[in-house]
Amino acid sequence: DTGVSQNPRHKITKRGQNVTFRCDPISEHNRLYWYRQTLGQGPEFLTYFQNEAQLEKSRLLSDRFSAERPKGSFSTLEIQRTEQGDSAMYLCASSLEETQYFGPGTRLTVT
């Protein structure tokens, strides 16, 4: 069990640029979640995959956000035309059932 990994750990980008984050879940986990955490707040749910199917998206996930999980393995989260309000920690978690295990997160700073 190598745990959930996320890359990059930090990303600084200029407003208007596109960014993509990657999450590698624990290998046998079929469920994968993305959350966003801003300073002083708890994580907020963004989207959920079961295997390769994206089964739920939060209304927090605007049209500029897209997530994929090809072949039910790793997942990517892309933000197009970044805005300063997108600055946050983006967390990925995976699970077999209800107990989720989190990666270290990707901290995005939009300047």
Add this chain to the structure above:
Amino acid sequence: GDSVTQMEGPVTLSEEAFLTINCTYTATGYPSLFWYVQYPGEGLQLLLKATKADDKGSNKGFEATYRKETTSFHLEKGSVQVSDSAVYFCALSVGGSNYKLTFGKGTLLTVNP
């Protein structure tokens, strides 16, 4: 919708003091309850969980009991250590909602020697 309300911090204690962090919830279904901990510079780690009423979750000297009648899941530890300094998050998930987690805002705990 589902929500979690937890005691706002920061909480500052001396080593060996007793800790309580209050957590209450509202849920549309029958939730499982969790405490996650985030140490400085690290990711979220599961501390303990409980899946049904009156269950007690415990780990590393921390305990929390699932109280359905008061919709609460308070975190306690009898004697805190400096190494317990972290942010603690209470969370719930409901099976019918794909088990997505709903978190409280977090409570920063600082333990002084």
